[in-house]
């Protein structure tokens with residue numbers, strides 16, 4: 001039984017540190033976004049603040065004027081939708097206004113999203 005516990009703690013530790021490592025790399029990937037997106041609540045630049053973005057509905061940052069396409073998209077920002085949007089913003093939301101051509105590498109996007117999840 002004791003062995004089983006240590007096995008699970010090692011497993012837990014590993015998955016936690018993998019996530020932490022992803023988030024650290026993701027913070028570097030966020031350099032792609034930082035010119036348009038603040039991570040401070042309520043601070044909108046050319047793009048809306050990304051504070052608390054994970055789990056939120058699209059188009060609801062207070063005081064930001066979104067495109068109709070994004071506002072009416074009905075999207076909730078989770079791993080899947082963020083992954084698709086960051087890969088190809090116009091692909092997920094045609095007529096949206098985010099002037100970003102996309103992050104092609106799936107591992108980069110995964111790390112970036114791990115970082116976005118910490119913004120709360």
Ligand code: HEC
Pocket residue numbers: 030032033034035036037046047048050053057058059060061065066067068069070071077085086095096097098099100103
């Ligand atoms: C050149 C400026 C620019 C860059 C770079 C940029 N964005 Fe955006 N982003 C915008 C704009 C403008 C919008 C609003 C789009 C609309 O209204 O259709 C937006 C919207 C978003 C939204 C939707 C927010 C919400 O409240 O629904 C997310 C998520 C997002 N961007 C993530 C990112 C990420 C992650 C990156 C970096 C990989 C990034 N953006 C890079 C300008 C930018």
